[in-house]
Amino acid sequence: MKCNDYRLLMMDALYDEISGVDKKTLDTHLKSCPDCRVKYHTLQTTTQTLKKWEDVEPHVNLTFVSQPASRIADFFRNLKSWKLPVRMGVAVASLLLLLSLFNTKIQITDGQFAFETSLFSRGSQTPSPELVTQTDLDNMRQENYQMVATILDEYAKRNKIETAVLFDKFYDELEKQRRTDLQLVSNAVEQVQYGTTQRLQRTDRTLGTLIEYVNMQSQGR
Amino acid sequence: MMNDEYLIQEFNAGNVSAFNTLVWRWEKPIYNFILRYIGDSEQAKDVMQHCFIRVFKSLGKLKDHSRFSSWLYQIAMNLCRDELKKKKHQTYSISEVRDFDDGNKTDQKIVLADKEQDAAKLTHHENLAELLQKALKTIPEEQRVVIIMKQYHGMKFTEIADVLKTPLNTIKSRMYYGLDALHNVLQRWGVDREDLGYEM
Ligand SMILES: [Zn+2]
Numbered sequence: 001m002k003c004n005d006y007r008l009l010m011m012d013a014l015y016d017e018i019s020g021v022d023k024k025t026l027d028t029h030l031k032s033c034p035d036c037r038v039k040y041h042t043l044q045t046t047t048q049t050l051k052k053w054e055d056v057e058p059h060v061n062l063t064f065v066s067q068p069a070s071r072i073a074d075f076f077r078n079l080k081s082w083k084l085p086v087r088m089g090v091a092v093a094s095l096l097l098l099l100s101l102f103n104t105k106i107q108i109t110d111g112q113f114a115f116e117t118s119l120f121s122r123g124s125q126t127p128s129p130e131l132v133t134q135t136d137l138d139n140m141r142q143e144n145y146q147m148v149a150t151i152l153d154e155y156a157k158r159n160k161i162e163t164a165v166l167f168d169k170f171y172d173e174l175e176k177q178r179r180t181d182l183q184l185v186s187n188a189v190e191q192v193q194y195g196t197t198q199r200l201q202r203t204d205r206t207l208g209t210l211i212e213y214v215n216m217q218s219q220g221r
Numbered sequence: 222m223m224n225d226e227y228l229i230q231e232f233n234a235g236n237v238s239a240f241n242t243l244v245w246r247w248e249k250p251i252y253n254f255i256l257r258y259i260g261d262s263e264q265a266k267d268v269m270q271h272c273f274i275r276v277f278k279s280l281g282k283l284k285d286h287s288r289f290s291s292w293l294y295q296i297a298m299n300l301c302r303d304e305l306k307k308k309k310h311q312t313y314s315i316s317e318v319r320d321f322d323d324g325n326k327t328d329q330k331i332v333l334a335d336k337e338q339d340a341a342k343l344t345h346h347e348n349l350a351e352l353l354q355k356a357l358k359t360i361p362e363e364q365r366v367v368i369i370m371k372q373y374h375g376m377k378f379t380e381i382a383d384v385l386k387t388p389l390n391t392i393k394s395r396m397y398y399g400l401d402a403l404h405n406v407l408q409r410w411g412v413d414r415e416d417l418g419y420e421m
Contacts, residue, residue, distance in 0.1 A: 011393040015371065017378060043397075046404045050372045053353045058252035060266050062244050062273055064237055 001029070003036055010040050014047060226286040233281055240280070244273050247290075250374060251297050257369045258301040259308075260354050268304050272297045291384045294374070298366060298384070305362070356406045364399030367392055 009026045012018035018026070030037045223242065231239035251272060256265040275296055283292055357365050370376045370384070378396075382389045 007397045008390055008393045011378070011396050015378070042404055043400050046400045046407075047372065049349075049407070050353065050368070050403070053350050053373075055249060055253040055373070056256070056262075056350075058248055058266065058269060060248070060252070060269065062248060062270060064240050064244065064273075064277055 003033060006036055010043060013040075014043055225289045229280060229283070229286045229289060240277060247293060248273070251293065253373060254294065254297055254369060255301055257354070257357060257373065258298070258366065259304050260358055264304060268297070268300050272300050275300070291380060294370065294384050302362070352412065356403050356410075359406050360399055360402045364395045364402065367395045368399045368403070371396055
C-alpha cells in the first residue's frame with residue numbers, strides 16, 4: 001500500500017469507524033512513516049478545532065396548525081387548474097364549509113346530503129349563532145374539513161356534467177361570500193352576533209337554493 | 222418513547238401536533254446544518270422554514286419511515302444548494318464568475334478567496350464560529366457538506382453516502398481533502414492554536 005491508500009483508513013480512524021484489522025494496518029504504517037504520522041496528527045487537530053464550534057439556537061417559532069380555513073383557501077387557489085366536475089365538488093364543499101362555520105351540521109350518507117341547521121332554518125326565526133369558543137369552532141372546522149374531503153371524493157366519482165351549470169353560477173357568489181366569511185371568522189367570532197344579519201340572510205337565500213338543489217340531485221339518483 | 226417513526230405515523234393519520242413534535246425535535250440540528258452550509262443566519266431561518274414546509278407537504282410520500290433523518294437532510298441540503306445558486310447569480314464579481322466557469326479547477330477558486338481574506342487579515346477578536354464559517358466557505362461545496370454532516374451531525378460515512386447518493390470511498394476522500402483544505406486555510410490566515418482557545 002502506498003501512503004495515499006491510508007487516507008481513507010485515517011478517516012475511519014478519526015471517527016471511530018475503523019475495524020480492528022484496519023486499525024492495526026494503519027497503526028503499523030503510522031509507526032514507520034513520519035509523513036503520514038504528521039498528516040494524521042494535523043487531521044486530528046483540525047477536527048478538534050471544528051468541534052469547538054458549537055450549535056446555536058434557531059430562535060424561530062415554527063408551529064404548524066391544522067387550519068381548514070386556509071386549506072380551503074388553497075383549494076380555491078388551485079381550483080382553476082382542476083377539472084370541471086372537481087370544481088363543482090369544491091363549490092359544494094366550500095358551501096358546506098360555510099354552513100359548518102355557522103353552526104350547521106352536515107351529513108353525507110350514501111351520497112345523500114342532510115342538513116340540519118339552527119341558523120338557516122326556513123321561517124321567521126332570527127339567526128342566533130352559538131359559536132361558543134374558539135376551540136368549538138376549531139373542532140367544527142376540523143370535522144368539516146374531513147367532510148369536505150369526502151365530498152370532493154364523491155364528486156370526483158360522480159363526474160356529472162349536468163350539475164356543473166348551476167353550481168358554476170354559485171361559484172362566483174360563493175367565492176365572494178367565502179372571503180367575507182373567512183375574514184369574519186378569523187377576525188372575531190362575536191362579529192357574527194352583531195350587524196351581520198343582512199349578510200347572513202343573503203347567505204341564507206343562496207344556500208337555501210343550493211341545498212334544495214343538492215337534495216333534489218341526491219334523491220333523484 | 223415517541224420516536225420519529227411513531228410521530229410520522231401519527232401525522233399521516235391526521236395529527237398535526239405530532240408534526241410539531243418532529244419540528245421541535247429537528248429544528249435545531251437542521252437550522253445549524255443550514256447555517257453552516259450557507260453561512261447567514263437570516264437566510265438560514267428562511268431556508269429552515271421552507272425545509273419544514275416541504276417536509277410537511279411531502280411526508281406522506283415518504284415510504285421508508287426509518288429513512289426520515291436522511292430524507293430530511295436531503296431536503297435541507299437541496300434547499301441550501303438552491304439558495305447558494307441564487308446567491309451566486311446575485312452577487313458574483315467577474316473574477317469569481319470566471320472561476321466558476323472553470324469547472325473542475327476548484328483549487329484556483331480557493332486560492333483566490335484566500336488572497337482576499339489575507340488582504341483583509343483576520344482580526345484577533347473574531348470569534349471561532351465566524352472564523353470557521355469563513356474557512357468553510359473557502360472549500361468546495363461537496364467537501365463542505367460532508368464535513369458538516371460528519372462533524373456536527375454525527376452521521377456515519379455510510380449514511381452520508383446514502384444522503385448524497387455518492388460512493389462511500391468518495392465521501393471519505395472528500396472528507397479528507399476537506400479537512401486538509403481547512404487546515405491549510407486556517408494556517409494561511411495565521412490562525413494558531415491560541416486563537417482557537419486551546420489550553421496548551
Ligand atoms: Zn505514509
